[in-house]
Amino acid sequence: MSNTDSTHAKPRRITIPFILDLITVSEPDQIQKIETSGDVDRLHAYDTKSLPLWIKRYFKSTKFHDDKRDLWFCPFESASNPTYQPRRNYLQEKVDTGYSQEDVKKIAQLLKTNAKNEVLAHEMVQVVNQRFFGEEIPQRITELAKDTVQSFTEVISPFRYRRGIKAQEQIMDYCEQKLPSHAHILDVGHNIGEVVQATAGALRKLKDNLDEPVEEIFTLNAPTPQVPRIAIKSSTFDGLLSSPTKPGKSVLIFKISEAAAKTKDIFFTFGVGRKERACVFQDFFVKFMQDLQRELKQD
Numbered sequence: 404m405s406n407t408d409s410t411h412a413k414p415r416r417i418t419i420p421f422i423l424d425l426i427t428v429s430e431p432d433q434i435q436k437i438e439t440s441g442d443v444d445r446l447h448a449y450d451t452k453s454l455p456l457w458i459k460r461y462f463k464s465t466k467f468h469d470d471k472r473d474l475w476f477c478p479f480e481s482a483s484n485p486t487y488q489p490r491r492n493y494l495q496e497k498v499d500t501g502y503s504q505e506d507v508k509k510i511a512q513l514l515k516t517n518a519k520n521e522v523l524a525h526e527m528v529q530v531v532n533q534r535f536f537g538e539e540i541p542q543r544i545t546e547l548a549k550d551t552v553q554s555f556t557e558v559i560s561p562f563r564y565r566r567g568i569k570a571q572e573q574i575m576d577y578c579e580q581k582l583p584s585h586a587h588i589l590d591v592g593h594n595i596g597e598v599v600q601a602t603a604g605a606l607r608k609l610k611d612n613l614d615e616p617v618e619e620i621f622t623l624n625a626p627t628p629q630v631p632r633i634a635i636k637s638s639t640f641d642g643l644l645s646s647p648t649k650p651g652k653s654v655l656i657f658k659i660s661e662a663a664a665k666t667k668d669i670f671f672t673f674g675v676g677r678k679e680r681a682c683v684f685q686d687f688f689v690k691f692m693q694d695l696q697r698e699l700k701q702d
């Protein structure tokens with residue numbers, strides 16, 4: 404199908420001169436075309452100080468960036484960054500140590516007894532993240548982890564914005580104190596937030612859909628709505644845009660949850676529809692949810 408196919412919505416673009424150039428893409432084939440074009444990269448392909456101001460302001464209130472130490476979560480690093488591959492490998496190795504059937508039973512029990520979201524999130528954080536710390540992650544941290552900002556609209560509220568910044572600072576300080584020195588504190592700290600913000604809701608979705616295949620549930624209800632990229636070359640992506648991107652200035656937002664629902668491809672739930680650079684947690688997540696579904700169906 405050609406990229407001028409009229410059934411395909413074109414990317415949407417909002418430009419405010421010198422302040423913002425934001426391009427939103429939700430068609431799965433356009434996302435993949437742009438991702439593989441070589442004309443975009445991860446945000447931290449540029450030094451933090453040279454990124455658009457709104458990016459720096461927004462991301463310091465999220466779980467993806469540590470403003471004080473200038474750290475970014477692994478998927479925000481260009482593959483050409485020498486720290487990228489070892490960081491990914493470390494997380495992958497840790498995640499691949501898996502989970503126990505006791506973990507599955509514990510979460511199933513909480514779901515069956517309608518435990519509160521905070522309790523569910525706290526326990527799920529232990530299942531996924533205790534392996535990095537070697538000890539229980541305190542309630543104080545799992546509660547703070549729900550406060551980091553999750554969407555652009557949230558920062559309209561100064562209260563939520565400031566609360567997000569503060570939560571992120573405290574989580575990072577905790578990670579710095581408790582993690583072994585070879586661990587990347589942002590990569591690990593991020594995952595506490597991801598589990599609190601995404602996995603607890605996902606568990607409830609699973610409970611409501613015990614007879615549907617896990618991959619179908621989580622392509623129709625993908626927890627991550629979107630991921631960002633930044634232009635590194637001037638490009639219209641073969642005519643998809645009417646005027647070219649500006650390197651280091653134009654930011655692209657890939658609407659991956661919409662793409663996951665359209666394609667039913669779980670690689671859009673955990674990335675941009677391809678194996679390369681897919682989330683290291685994908686297999687763990689799918690297997691855990693399948694085991695949990697079986698356990699929940701037992702009575």
Ligand code: HEM
Pocket residue numbers: 477478479491494498531594597598601602605626627630631659671672673674675679680681682683684688
């Ligand atoms: C339900 C929970 C989760 C969801 C929905 C999720 C989703 C995603 C998505 C969509 C990406 C792609 C980002 C991009 O292309 O910019 C990603 C990347 C990544 N995720 Fe997750 N994630 C989850 C939990 C986790 C956890 C618990 C870990 C680690 C323990 C983790 C580690 C990673 C890493 C390391 C990457 C980067 C992969 C790369 O760039 O090579 N994720 N995740």
